Amino acid sequence: MTTNERLVKQITAKSEDFSRWYAEIVQKAELADYSPMKGIMVIRPYGYAIWENIQRAMDLRIKATGHVNAYFPLFIPESLLQKEAEHVEGFAPEVAWVTVGGKEDLEERLAVRPTSEAIIGPMYSKWIKSWRDLPVLYNQWANIVRWEKVTRPFLRTTEFLWQEGHTCHATAEEAEEETLKILAMYKEFCETELAIPVISGHKTLREKFAGAQMTYAIEALMADGKALQMGTSHNLGQHFAKAFDIKFEDKNQTLQYVWQTSWGTTTRMIGALIMCHGDDSGLRFPPRVAPVQVVIVPIAAGNWKETVLPAAQAAAESLKKAGLRIQLDAREEATPGWKFSEYEMRGVPLRVEIGPRDVKNGQAVCVRRDLKTKQTVPLSELAARVPVILDEIQAVLFEEAKTFLAANTRPAGTYEDFKSILETKRGFVVSPWCGESDCEEKIKNETMATIRVIVPGTEARPSDVCVCCGKPALTVAHFARAY
RNA sequence: CGGGGAGUGGCGCAGCCUGGUUAGCGCGCUUGCCUUGGGAGCAAGAGGUCGACGGUUCGAAUCCGUCCUCCCCGACCA
Known part of the structure; x- marks a missing residue:
């Protein structure tokens, strides 16, 4: 690529400055543009077409697994949001509030949904009475508002689009099964449709969804070596069922709280497509989701x-x-x-x-x-x-991404190696971990890396010691700097 | 939210330090001719009041203040 061509195109080369390349390509390719409000973007037709393709492919899978679509309100009364203590604490810093309707001050302020558990809870409480009503397998396509301090088109915006599944089950086992089924579905979706390989596993307590019992996630690696969370699937246990009084009478005529899950994927996936497959000449969309094939x-x-x-x-x-x-x-x-x-x-x-x-x-x-x-x-x-x-192109993009992921996933047994890899190469670092949040915190402060997921099958050997503190390892974790 | 950088026709920039006629340049755009296998050429045009508001001044793109937005680096998050 000659300098002249670069000047004419007026796009920074990806290999020169990844962040700048990303910001420019989003606008030059007319995927999105900035609105007059900070952190709130407009998705333009070429970008929205990708979302429509993603929606179509994801919706098929959601329905094929027995779920149905519904729509719940954009507003959540403050009293409902506060019912699950951990939930409200987790989301409080980023909730946008409506305090005035027309010219009247509202008696109770309304949250613009940062996620919908708290508005769905009371409805489930109303609808679910018997074991015959279960499972409830609902999904909704909606917009979400989270008042983020730092934003980037598609990756983190104040308002974004997503799908969120909310299910209720009669037993803990069924809820766990659902959570894992969706996680597997997300992984398959990313790899088949987006040509983005992901690692999947569970989050640590520190990184889990506010109010969940356990959070599972899929994580992908972007071309600059930073990880990006592509989707989450939460086993909510009975936390919300107890907070919102969602009960059913079982076959033995005893009242039981339901077991719930929630899971979501967002317009962030478009950002992943850009960062995972693009090159110095611009975007490279996988044919299956490309607006124009x-x-x-x-x-x-x-x-x-x-x-x-x-x-x-x-x-x-x-x-x-x-x-x-x-x-x-x-x-x-x-x-x-x-x-x-x-x-x-x-x-x-x-x-x-x-x-x-x-x-x-x-x-x-x-x-x-x-x-x-x-x-x-x-x-x-x-x-x-x-x-x-087109099928070959889809396959090549996936293979290239898989090769990149494999080449940038490195084990580290010592903290020196760990830090060195993150400083010079980035990518995923796979290391034994003691299981203590303090160690996780220390690592984050010192290296900016967090535990992205703990992948099943990467259990610690008896001789393994924590990469940070040297105590016996509880497990092996995938660490990375992340978006 | 802290630190740094930036905002001038659609895009990329110069001018600002050292206020002073109609604010320039390249690309793009319009019209005509001519061309078309990797961002063609010639000619004639259109388009900005310099992010917003306020202040200093005879006079502000330029100096001062406040605010908005974007980018980068951190703390928080899909």
């Missing part, structure tokens, strides 16, 4: 409107019939070279060029965004071949 660029020359254009239009039609998201860019005011760079920057997985030579030969030139390789495909075979190429 194929852009067709006709090469305008000579009598192109009689020859090239009809061929391009026919190609677009045949690809649309194959079920693909297609854009035909036949604008005359932009040159082919300009379009090539533009769609690369915007992360379109495949570009199909059709020029006079191609029409003569009955072919098209396909250029992959992932590897930047070119191949010619007979026009008659486009509709059959392009879906295969």
Whole structure:
């Protein structure tokens, strides 16, 4: 990449300054823009299309596992939010409050939902009477407000979009099973749809959701070596059931509190797509969620409107019939070279060029965004071949990300190694840990790394000692600096 | 919320220190011609009152104050 090209594009190279690259690509690719309010962004059509694709794919999975969608209020009366002590304490610093309605001061202020447990609780209490009413498997797609101090487009914004599942079960075992089922579903979603490999496991008490009994999470590694939480699944135990009096009569005619779960994924996943797959030329979207999967660029020359254009239009039609998201860019005011760079920057997985030579030969030139390789495909075979190429691109992006994750997951037995890895390489550091919150805190203060998850199957050996304090290890944890 | 940087047509910047005619430049945009296989060329145009408010001054993009927003580094969080 020459300096001249860089100047023309006016985008900082990812390899030069990752943070700046991220901030610029979000705007240049028209994914999002800043609103007049601090930390509150506007998701533009190109960015929202990704969310719609994510929603569609996630919603299918949510429903396939027996859940149904519902919608609960945006406002939560303060008295409800306060019912679960740990919950309100955890969220208090970031709740936005409504205190005036019209011209009247409200008798009780209303929280703009930071999460919906507290508004769903009383409804579940009302609806659930019998063991026959269980399980309740609800999900809602909604917006959330958390008054964050530091914000970044998609990664942390004051208002964001998410799905939140809220379920009730008759037994602790069922709730735990649900929690883990969703965690597995999230992992599969990230890997299949987003081409982002994740590690999954449970959080420490220090990092768990306010009010949960246990929090599980999936964590991905971004290109700068920082971890990003991609989704959480909480086993709420009976904390909220007791706070909101959610009881049912079991088969033995005794009243029992329900066992609950809640789980969510957010528009943050779009940030992960950007940071995980992008390169110096811009975005690289996985075909399965790309807003535009194929852009067709006709090469305008000579009598192109009689020859090239009809061929391009026919190609677009045949690809649309194959079920693909297609854009035909036949604008005359932009040159082919300009379009090539533009769609690369915007992360379109495949570009199909059709020029006079191609029409003569009955072919098209396909250029992959992932590897930047070119191949010619007979026009008659486009509709059959392009879906295969898109699958390959999806697979390549996933493989590249997996390789990166593996290469940046390192064991550390001593605190010196631990610190050295975080200073020079980042990524995940896998180390034995004594299980004490004090040690976790100390490590965070000294290295900025936190325990992202404790992965099942990474138990400590009897001889292992805590990487920080040297006491016998309780378990082995994945540490990282995180967003 | 603490420390640092920044806000000037759509984008990227210069001007500010050392106040002074109609605030410049590149890209983009409009029109015409010509071109089109990696961000073409020529010509003619349009577009800003310099983040907001207040102050100093005969005069403010420029000096002072307050506020807003963005970026970076920390403390808190999806």
